[in-house]
Amino acid sequence: MFLNLPLVVVVLLALIGIATILLKRNLVKIIFGVTILTSSVNLFLVTLAYREGGIAPIYTLAPADVMVLPTPHALTLTNIVIGVATTALMLSFAVIIHRRYGTVNIDEIRELRE
Amino acid sequence: MIPEFILSNAPALLIGVPLLGAFLSPLIGRLSRDARALWVLAIITLTTLIGYLVAFLAYTKGTLIYVFGAATPALSIPPDSGGIPIRIILTLDALSALMVIMTVTVGFSVIVYSLSSDSRRSGLEAYYTLFLLLIASVLGMFATGDLFNFFVFLEISSLAAAGLVAYKVEKGRAVEAGLKFLMVSAIGGVFFLLAIGILYGQYNALNIAMLAGMIQWTPLDKLALVLIIAALAAKCGSVPMHFWTPDAYSMAPAAVTAMLVVVSQASLYGLFRFCFTLYGLALTYGVIGWALIVLGVLSMVVGVTMAIPQKDIKRLMAYHSVSQTGYMLLGVGVGLAVLGDQALLGSFGITAMEGGIFHILNNALYKGLLFLTAGAIILRIGTSDMNRMGGLGHNMKWTMILFIIGALAIAGIPPFNGFASKFLIYESVFAFNPVLSIIAMVVSILTLASFVKVFHSVFMGPQLPEYADVSEAPGSMLIGMAILSGLVIITGLFPEFFVQHLIAPAAHALADPSGYLAAVLGGA
Numbered sequence: 013m014f015l016n017l018p019l020v021v022v023v024l025l026a027l028i029g030i031a032t033i034l035l036k037r038n039l040v041k042i043i044f045g046v047t048i049l050t051s052s053v054n055l056f057l058v059t060l061a062y063r064e065g066g067i068a069p070i071y072t073l074a075p076a077d078v079m080v081l082p083t084p085h086a087l088t089l090t091n092i093v094i095g096v097a098t099t100a101l102m103l104s105f106a107v108i109i110h111r112r113y114g115t116v117n118i119d120e121i122r123e124l125r126e
Numbered sequence: 127m128i129p130e131f132i133l134s135n136a137p138a139l140l141i142g143v144p145l146l147g148a149f150l151s152p153l154i155g156r157l158s159r160d161a162r163a164l165w166v167l168a169i170i171t172l173t174t175l176i177g178y179l180v181a182f183l184a185y186t187k188g189t190l191i192y193v194f195g196a197a198t199p200a201l202s203i204p205p206d207s208g209g210i211p212i213r214i215i216l217t218l219d220a221l222s223a224l225m226v227i228m229t230v231t232v233g234f235s236v237i238v239y240s241l242s243s244d245s246r247r248s249g250l251e252a253y254y255t256l257f258l259l260l261i262a263s264v265l266g267m268f269a270t271g272d273l274f275n276f277f278v279f280l281e282i283s284s285l286a287a288a289g290l291v292a293y294k295v296e297k298g299r300a301v302e303a304g305l306k307f308l309m310v311s312a313i314g315g316v317f318f319l320l321a322i323g324i325l326y327g328q329y330n331a332l333n334i335a336m337l338a339g340m341i342q343w344t345p346l347d348k349l350a351l352v353l354i355i356a357a358l359a360a361k362c363g364s365v366p367m368h369f370w371t372p373d374a375y376s377m378a379p380a381a382v383t384a385m386l387v388v389v390s391q392a393s394l395y396g397l398f399r400f401c402f403t404l405y406g407l408a409l410t411y412g413v414i415g416w417a418l419i420v421l422g423v424l425s426m427v428v429g430v431t432m433a434i435p436q437k438d439i440k441r442l443m444a445y446h447s448v449s450q451t452g453y454m455l456l457g458v459g460v461g462l463a464v465l466g467d468q469a470l471l472g473s474f475g476i477t478a479m480e481g482g483i484f485h486i487l488n489n490a491l492y493k494g495l496l497f498l499t500a501g502a503i504i505l506r507i508g509t510s511d512m513n514r515m516g517g518l519g520h521n522m523k524w525t526m527i528l529f530i531i532g533a534l535a536i537a538g539i540p541p542f543n544g545f546a547s548k549f550l551i552y553e554s555v556f557a558f559n560p561v562l563s564i565i566a567m568v569v570s571i572l573t574l575a576s577f578v579k580v581f582h583s584v585f586m587g588p589q590l591p592e593y594a595d596v597s598e599a600p601g602s603m604l605i606g607m608a609i610l611s612g613l614v615i616i617t618g619l620f621p622e623f624f625v626q627h628l629i630a631p632a633a634h635a636l637a638d639p640s641g642y643l644a645a646v647l648g649g650a
Contacts (some may be wrong), residue, residue: 033313039305046312053319060327081210084326087274091319094281098312101285105292105305112298123299124373 018059025052039109039116043102050095057088128179136180137192137216140226141266144173148258152251159250163241166254170237173261177230180269184223185631189645191271192216203647211333217271217646220631224483225268225395227628228490231613232388233261239498239606240381243505247379253293260286260385267392271646273322273332273404276396280318280361283389284311290382291374303373310370314357321353334404335646338639343408354400355417361393364455365424368448372432375444376510380501381606383440384494387447391486394451398458398636406465406639415463422455423562426569434576438510439500442580443493446536449569450489456566457482457551458636460558465637474554479633480625481550487629488543488617492535495610499529502599502607503584512583519585521596524604526585531611533581535618537574543614546621 025048032045061084069079110116113123132139147169155162184190194214203211218226237257244253263286266279288311292304325347326332329340341347360367371390375383401414429449436442461479464470502525503518504510519526535542538549548570556563598604617624635641 042309046309046316049313049316053316053323056320057323060323081212081330083212083332084323087319087322087326090274090278094278094315097285098281098308098315101288102305102308102312105288105301105308108292108295108301109298109305112295112301121302123297124302124377 018055018062022052022056022059025049025055037117037119039106039118039121040103042118043099043106046102047095047099050091050098054088054091054095057084057091060084061088132176132179133183135192136176136183137190137218137269138194140173140176140180140269141216141262143176144169144258144262144265147173148255148262151254151258155251155254159245162250162254163245166237166258167241169258170234170261173265174230174234177226177265180218181223181227184218185220185628189220189635189642190216190218191646192218210331211336211646214275215271215333215646216269217335217642218269219642219645220628220635221395221399221483221633222268224487224628224632225392226265228391228487229261229264229268229388232384232490232494232610235606235609236381236384236494236498237606238609239384239501239603240379242600242602243381243501244379247294249293253290256286256289256293257382257385260290260389264389264392268395271334273325273334273337277315277318277322280393280396281311281315283392284308284315284361287311287374287382287386287389291378291386293382294377294379296377300377303370303377306370307374310360310367314360317353318357321350321357324350324353333646334399335643338404338407339643339647341405341408343405343410347405347408351400351405351414355397355414358393358397358400359421362390362397362451363448364421364451365428365448368425368429371448372436372441372444375447375497376438376440380440380497380504383444383497383501387493387497388490390447390451391454391490394454394486401462402465402636403639403642409462409465411466412463415459415461415465418455418459418462419562422452422457422459423565424452425449425455426452426566430569430572430576434572434579437512439503439512439515439580439584440497440510442512442576443496443500446573446576447489447493449573450485450493450536452569453548453551453566454482454485454489456555456562457485460555460562461633461637464558471637474557476630476633476637477550478554478558479636480629481547481554483632483636484547484550484621484625484629485544487624488535488547488614491610491614491617492532492542492544495528495607495614496532496536498603498607498610499525499532502603505603506596506599507593512580515584516587516593517585517589518593518596520589521593522585522598525599525607528604528607528611529581529585531614533577535614537577538570539574541615541618543618543621546618546625550625 029045029049066080154165263279263282288304288308292301294300363371426449433445457478461475464475535544538544
């Protein structure tokens with residue numbers, strides 16, 4: 013039961029993220045929603061990788077027998093970096109939009125609609 | 127003739143060369159603009175040559191495997207790893223090779239075109255870095271044999287493409303389009319990663335071949351497949367997630383738009399690769415096949431009906447890309463729907479897949495050509511509104527001829543290449559379900575109608591006084607367009623040659639997941 017708790021948090025975070033993306037009208041808050049969604053997947057990957065009593069494959073700690081394969085941690089790290097880049101680019105777009113349109117409300121950002 | 131070093135490392139160089147070129151181009155650009163232009167041209171030429179070499183090797187010697195950090199490809203699974211391929215593996219089969227050919231060909235033409243069309247913009251150091259990065263990431267998506275690497279390249283392509291879409295700013299409108307594109311890509315990417323996590327949690331593997339051998343079609347696998355299809359269908363601009371396409375395609379510089387067509391085909395390639403190769407041994411073919419068919423038919427119909435009333439020339443063409451994506455989904459979807467049945471697969475399934483795959487190649491060529499001609503027109507007259515164009519045929523004869531070639535090809539008129547692939551699709555889909563084939567033909571007629579309208583309002587009519595001194599597009603832009611139009615004509619005139627030597631091996635590679643598995647895992 014207790015071991016499933018992180019997965020419950022994953023689902024909650026994902027739902028919060030999706031709800032933020034769908035319901036908020038403020039561009040910056042929508043970008044937060046994407047970040048929360050990304051975090052939920054990161055937590056999911058870390059949860060998958062957790063082994064009780066597992067030993068990290070670092071040479072000074074290495075026991076003779078079994079260690080944890082650190083692939084999911086590598087995935088998580090990569091995704092954190094990608095997430096930072098995406099968030100930074102989205103926020104910088106939001107800054108330009110605010111400067112040009114004078115608003116970050118997505119109902120008013122409609123120059124491209126015909 | 128070619129050094130052994132290059133032959134044995136070609137798959138890695140295919141990604142490495144444009145990546146290196148991308149990050150060195152701002153440095154070279156400090157010297158002078160001409161030095162940068164030469165550098166970018168040299169890098170794309172080298173990438174193109176390596177791309178053709180890799181494709182040649184993959185077609186003649188069978189699936190290419192490249193393992194980073196191992197002396198030979200046979201070491202894809204290290205002996206002491208307990209049967210898990212922990213190294214980074216590139217896998218190029220005939221389908222990947224075909225896609226690589228398409229990417230480097232279009233990439234080369236658009237870079238040549240871009241050297242003059244975008245030469246007077248500011249911020250070019252970032253422009254060419256992002257452009258080469260985009261090409262490298264697309265090549266990476268085709269070459270990789272690993273789910274997570276595919277995700278990383280997908281994200282690189284999203285970031286680079288979003289930066290390029292927003293590059294012109296255009297009073298904020300281009301940034302709005304870039305943000306929309308990036309938002310769809312980021313959310314799609316997160317779903318894709320979730321699917322990877324689900325698969326990894328069950329099978330402890332990320333290698334596509336390794337996973338394909340173990341996949342069980344459990345409810346979790348089904349969920350993962352749905353997430354993958356949703357993410358990649360959004361990225362390739364299929365209905366109902368197509369809303370970013372017209373914005374991004376119309377706001378990006380023309381050369382970027384032509385490349386974006388290839389980028390969206392890369393997501394389409396991923397969709398087909400994962401449906402066929404990853405899930406190929408376990409899938410309930412009918413349901414997923416029909417899902418792709420429905421997405422395809424919706425994209426075709428919605429795309430073309432939205433295209434007809436458009437006034438902006440690039441927006442109109444963007445809706446046509448949505449509609450053309452539908453043809454590919456339809457063709458390959460029919461192949462997937464009958465994949466389990468050898469008799470049906472032999473009688474029309476493979477033909478449908480050949481049509482769909484051939485259409486990917488053809489679409490990249492003629493769609494790229496059309497966007498480039500639109501870019502030439504916009505460069506010369508400064509507007510993309512078709513109501514304000516007219517009589518340009520008097521001054522831009524070559525652009526007009528190139529536009530006609532592209533327009534006839536997209537409408538499926540012989541002897542251009544759109545006819546060849548659409549004919550394969552009509553013929554085989556008719557055997558599967560006549561109604562779908564009739565829809566495809568009607569869409570094709572509407573496409574023709576729409577392009578006749580464009581042709582008439584842009585090029586025909588008397589010369590307008592405000593455009594009296596408009597001149598022909600610059601030479602290097604014409605060269606870029608001429609390469610693409612030449613290929614449109616050649617693939618249209620000799621379709622049997624291309625189908626037999628390039629398309630059929632690709633379709634068979636896609637239809638035969640066990641061959642892919644044997645190539646990657648069998649050697650070890």
